[in-house]
């Protein structure tokens with residue numbers, strides 16, 4: 348770790364100032380999240396850079412702006428935040444709530460906790476989605492884009508999941524699960540970007556064509572991917588998702604779809620998704636490909 | 650001296666209330682920080698309307714992420730300013746990608762320094778003191794280092810773009826950035 352740390356330490360300032368090229372940044376971040384020393388220095392630079400905001404000369408701010416902003420909050424309110432699942436007649440459905448800050452351990456693992464909260468909610472959505480009949484799935488799929496996705500009769504499925512949820516709770520001090528008859532909703536924050544990826548042109552008109560949807564949360568660069576109608580990969584092959592920017596293709600995640608053609612997974616993007624031209628899914632021979640094959644099954648512009 | 654804006658504990662408490670859907674707490678955070686957010690956005694974008702949109706989007710993002718904040722970041726101000734600056738830089742990069750509108754809506758950089766009625770006298774004093782400290786800190790940097798900070802932080806240029814503009818090697822950009830940030834941290838941490 349120490350030799351590696353020294354090699355990366357020199358990049359800390361350039362990284363903090365957002366100067367690095369994409370490749371360097373991806374490379375550096377892999378180290379940053381594993382190195383408490385670098386993380387600590389980076390946080391100190393973040394603090395310094397935030398104070399640079401005070402260098403800007405004061406400017407008169409429109410007095411009515413505050414009301415405009417506060418009255419717009421309703422779009423993102425409580426249970427209507429995307430994609431919230433409202434569970435009717437759900438006995439003892441678990442509710443995920445953030446633990447008060449004082450309970451949390453302040454250590455370097457903190458970066459990995461947020462996705463878990465979303466991932467649990469994501470898991471629930473995914474489970475519903477994967478086990479629904481086709482019509483239901485299509486409807487839910489459409490609802491995903493609206494602010495409020497509602498699914499009924501989820502109680503049993505939620506209960507089935509609660510065992511898993513409890514296991515996860517053991518590992519994650521950042522979550523608290525509250526059961527009880529009043530527990531009805533699991534919130535997901537609104538995605539800043541929802542992107543669709545489509546099959547390569549040849550098969551685009553097929554009604555049961557494969558498709559994917561990507562939910563991006565820029566605050567921590569969390570990305571959730573849902574894939575549908577994509578048959579399981581051929582024997583000894585995997586699907587691989589890439590972020591593309593010109594000649595650069597960053598391998599993000601390999602995955603297989605289940606027998607119903609679906610797959611869901613989460614990853615943390617190396618950068619704002621808008622900085623990539625598109626997302627690509629290819630078929631690869633193994634999960635360690637560093638360059639995409641020519642066989643593109645899905646792609647989509649950002 | 651009273652240093653209300655620097656009180657991270659208070660900010661974290663307010664964010665905990667925001668996480669419980671408390672709009673009043675968000676309103677308090679807005680009162681504390683909207684001016685600096687707006688000033689930064691105007692400094693970077695030079696356009697009042699776009700700067701207002703950045704303020705709006707910044708506080709909406711805080712609201713949308715309210716359940717995630719505490720697990721994510723220990724400190725509020727770096728998080729807030731990080732969101733603001735990212736939005737501004739993304740806007741700048743979009744502008745650069747649209748050559749026809751390069752000068753789009755650049756307002757005059759003359760600023761109106763009006764007395765701010767929504768700040769308490771102590772808050773006003775703290776804010777102008779912080780402004781003085783940060784400017785003095787930047788003044789202490791050698792010109793060539795300050796230039797790199799200006800181009801990187803306020804104009805969102807990549808290291809390549811900075812190297813091209815200043816006609817210096819990439820390695821020199823990195824070195825200047827490194828020296829600048831180390832020095833700036835030393836100066837500001839001793840005054841802040």
Ligand SMILES: [Zn+2]
Pocket residue numbers: 351352353355356378382383384385386
């Ligand atoms: Zn390190």
